[in-house]
Amino acid sequence: MKKALVMLATAISMSGAFAQTSAPASAPAGAASAPAGKAGHERNVEDRIAYLHTQLKITSAQESQWNAFADVMRGNGETMGQLFQERKAATNVSALDDMKQYATIAQAHADGMKRLLDAFEPLYNSLSPEQKKLADTTFHQPGGGHHRQHDKG
Template sequence: MNTFVLKATAPALLLLASLSISATAQTASPNHAGTRVSEQKAQKRADYLEKRIRELHAKLKITDKQSTQWDAYAKTMRDNADSTDQAFRDRGQKLPTLNADEAMKSYADLAQLHADNMKKLAASFHALYGVLSDEQKAIADKLFRHEQEEHHHRRHK
């Protein structure tokens, strides 16, 4: 896979990682207070995603001519976040009753979902990157490289 595409997906990786962590932390609660907290967390994640999409749109200076590819990329980000959130909620509900073998398989399923989502995101980004101007590509290259370096630095502190 193209190195740039991997770098370009760093923001999505960060987003999915943050969604995964927060979704894992929340387990299904039978009471209404727990449900309300889960809904509030889900709304916060959705708000963060929309903010991130708006920021990327502005920083990349997406034009009207690029809106089809941009919209596909943004939709992929939203769809991936939704499927990841749902998968973690489902796992959180089942986890208390899973044996070790089932828990390991469920974790592998989450990892596969993440890989599948990243392939979808990389494909939609590739289409977007193909219609960017040289100036926009330079912005994207710098933006995504910087974010990946920050992510790497945080993980290895």
Template sequence: MKPVLVALALLGASTCWAQASAPAASAHQAHTETVDDRVNELHAELKITPAEEEKWAKVADVMRNNAKTVDDLIQQRHDNAHTQTAVENLQSWNEIAQANADGSKAMLDAFSALYADMPDAQKKVADAAFRPAQAHMK
């Protein structure tokens, strides 16, 4: 079972580092495909019901919007890398970090609303999905 943290990691600095060095168009396309793949995997793993689809759609939208926001900031950073001053360089990292924080909060809000309406058995599936990968191996 893949942890849901992978979805949140799409917001993380590791994604920023990996994509900052990749060619812009292909990195963005690959990231979009990865987010869409993860949205679909998570939908199946959590066994989202028809009654939950509206709240799930909000979670999926947040995941996609977060990825796009971070991708766009990484692209801007990449495009300006050769002309940035030290302060501009630090500012670009700050903007990416802030987007990660804002995106994490948006994901928390959207997922909390979905989770609140899940039956206990489904919550257990979600709880397991959100545990770090190491916890699955114990």
């Protein structure tokens, strides 16, 4: 179970919500190799935001919806980063406390995905048919698109 928690923690903390989707090899190199810690985590989120902005070919008319979506990604990333730092800092926790921490993280992730969906829907609705195809391909990856390629294995 501990390995599964570590893998989940890594996947969520390194990527932040939709940033968890698989990034093709053309994604920014920093997204895969940024150092651990708050600065590295923030850089990963920012790299993913920049990648998605380019990948989806966001237009100036879509910037307000895009900015709302990107702000939610940043907020979710910050929340998850804080929760994982707290979890990492906790020592000598009981099995019950460990499960409570995990439940808190899982609930924060679910809440964050709901906020992200609420921000993504107006953006998606503003996309052209070509952009929607790009979004559909980008976010729908084998295995549900919930892990970046370098997190597998």
